[in-house]
Amino acid sequence: MVVHCYGRYFRIHQTDKRLMFTRANTEVMKEYKKTFDIDFEFRQVGCLDIAVTKEEYEQLKDLIRIQRSLGDNEIELLNKEQTLKEMWNLNPDLIVGSRLRKSDGNLNPFLLCRAQALEAKKFGAKIMTHTK
Numbered sequence: 072m073v074v075h076c077y078g079r080y081f082r083i084h085q086t087d088k089r090l091m092f093t094r095a096n097t098e099v100m101k102e103y104k105k106t107f108d109i110d111f112e113f114r115q116v117g118c119l120d121i122a123v124t125k126e127e128y129e130q131l132k133d134l135i136r137i138q139r140s141l142g143d144n145e146i147e148l149l150n151k152e153q154t155l156k157e158m159w160n161l162n163p164d165l166i167v168g169s170r171l172r173k174s175d176g177n178l179n180p181f182l183l184c185r186a187q188a189l190e191a192k193k194f195g196a197k198i199m200t201h202t203k
Contacts, residue, residue, distance in 0.1 A: 086137050100178065109186035111178050118175035119149075119158055121166060128167040135170060147171045 100113045122128040131148060138146045147170070154169040155161060188198050 086134070087141050090138060090141055090143055097174065103183075103186065107186040107190055109182060109189060111182035111186045113176065113178040113183075115174050115176035117157075117171065117173040119154065120170040121154070121161070122168050122170075123165050125167055131168065131170045145172055145174060 097115075103111070104113050120131065122131050135146055135148050149157065149169045149171055151163070151166050151168055154166050154171075155163055157169075157171060188196075192198060
């Protein structure tokens with residue numbers, strides 16, 4: 072499980088664009104994972120966006136309302152107990168609740184870059200390192 076507590080307030084009015092790109096990017100990464108020879112450590116382990124104040128929890132509610140209005144039916148709002156059930160090792164004195172998407176994840180960007188370069192070479196691309 073990936074846990075983060077930042078970034079949710081930046082350009083909230085562009086949530087629709089971020090959601091569109093996130094969905095498209097996830098589909099591309101799934102296809103890469105099937106076809107690339109190198110494992111770039113793409114793992115869909117889920118992501119909790121933690122709220123540590125009541126104000127943040129209310130903001131998560133607003134963000135989820137926006138996301139759902141845009142067709143994101145996977146996103147979930149969790150209360151404190153549900154959050155601790157997902158990630159039991161968080162400090163219960165600091166948690167108010169969270170936002171969860173189980174299909175979110177991460178990858179190794181350096182291995183992804185290498186994998187993309189090697190795939191491009193198969194189609195005739197020249198990889199030129201240490202050049203301007």
